Amino acid sequence: MQKHFFDTLKSKSSNNHSFIEEVAGILDIGYDAAYRRINLKTNLTLEESVILARHYKVSLNKLFELENTNTILTELPPEPKDETTLEMWFKVSLQNLAPLTKLRSTEFIWSGKDISLFHTLTDSYLTRYKMYVWLKDLNEEMALSKITFDEWMQTIPKSLLDSAFALGEVYKNINITELWNDNTVTGTLQQLLYYFETGLVSKEIALKICNDIDAVIQHTEKQTINQSISGSKNKNFFRLYKCDLHMLTNSLMVTTSFQKTFFVPFTVLSYLKVEHEDTCNQMYDFLQKQMSNSKLLAKAGEKDRALFFNKIHSKIEMIRKKIILEDAMSVL
Structure with missing residues (x-):
């Protein structure tokens, strides 16, 4: 060798x-x-x-x-450890993605155990809350800190938010296919309830985050019906499949007319990058097989689509009521 x-x-x-x-x-x-x-x-x-x-x-x-x-060899990118490196993570991601927006053949295929970044990098409480949770998971000092989300939110550097929003805008100009199931939003909701119950998120802010999650689902439903990404300059498509057969993994396949690249989750924000041609082709074929066994919600019929999204909205409402109830019980 x-x-x-x-x-x-x-x-x-x-x-x-x-x-x-x-x-x-x-x-x-x-x-x-x-x-x-x-x-x-x-x-x-x-x-x-x-x-x-x-x-x-x-x-x-x-x-x-x-x-x-x-x-095969994989590439492991640096993992964000604090606000500065998280901002750099957003900026590097932006630099890597920007050239892909110029290729009309580019497509992202997301196998969604959780809501993807495509939907959560907006000027919202949800985006700020996601950053807080990432840093609590990745930064040992912050993990041990008792700083609440409400407190931390007042200290977020403007440059960190700007870099996140800029990355969110790039996703609007790439073709996106996503696979969801009935539990894709469940993890985010359970996590929010945990942080509320531990006193790290106030009732007022927790309910606003619920509203933001609701808004993401409404926006996703609109894009699903239109089969296009709202605000896209290049009229990029958006396709959402309901997958009941296979487990979803938060993995991402990036395809262009000349290459496929596969990202496998490693930790909270780190992914193993795989460019090995045979492996990528194998994963691409598997994702295509998943889609063939799933429902393309734009064509599934109004009843099936409404049942799917209404079920998610009901889960959000259930968490909202639980937050209100637990807050009321705490003052008794």
Whole structure:
């Protein structure tokens, strides 16, 4: 494997004199140390392999495929740890997505265990609450802190909100297909009830978040009926499937006319990025199979569509009533 790796690098080298000297300079090691690596007398470390692959713009994933078709590499992006890195996460996501809006063939396929970011990066209490929960999960200091959402909301940097809203706007200009089931909103509602019951979200704000979730569902229903994304400059489509057969996973498939990329959830905001062609094709085919066994709600008939969304609205109303009741009981 190491021999093939260096053969590939050498074919891409622009140094007509000494490939050994070039490698020594890239790795910041001596000539003899580079010689031993190139001649297989010393094994490359993983870090050295990555440095060389980046310099020569070689895909380690492709090289591994040649050796073992059952082995793939994934990319793990940095995980946000505080407000500053969360803002950077939004900005990097925006930079990565912006070019995709120029390709009409781009499509996002979301397998939704929870409501996706496509719907929740707006100027709302829900967006702010989501940030609060992410940071409570990812930041040890904030996790131990007793700061409530109501208090934290007053300290959110404007730049953090602006970066989130900007990312939310980008989603309007990409074709989106989503798979939901009856429990897609349940996790968000149960989480809100938990934070209310622990005293980290006030009754007043918890009810406003319920209203925001309700608004997201109403907006999603409108887009489902129209099969288009509201506010889209490119008249991008929106398709929502009701999936009763398979478990949904919060995974995302990004497809263009020339590539497929698959994102598998790792932690709260981190995803393993998979570009391995066979794996992506396999996952794409699986998602297509899921869709064939699901109902496209735009064409399912008014009754089926109304039953699905009304059931979600009923769950939201149930949580709303529970918040009001528990607050009333607390003063007795």
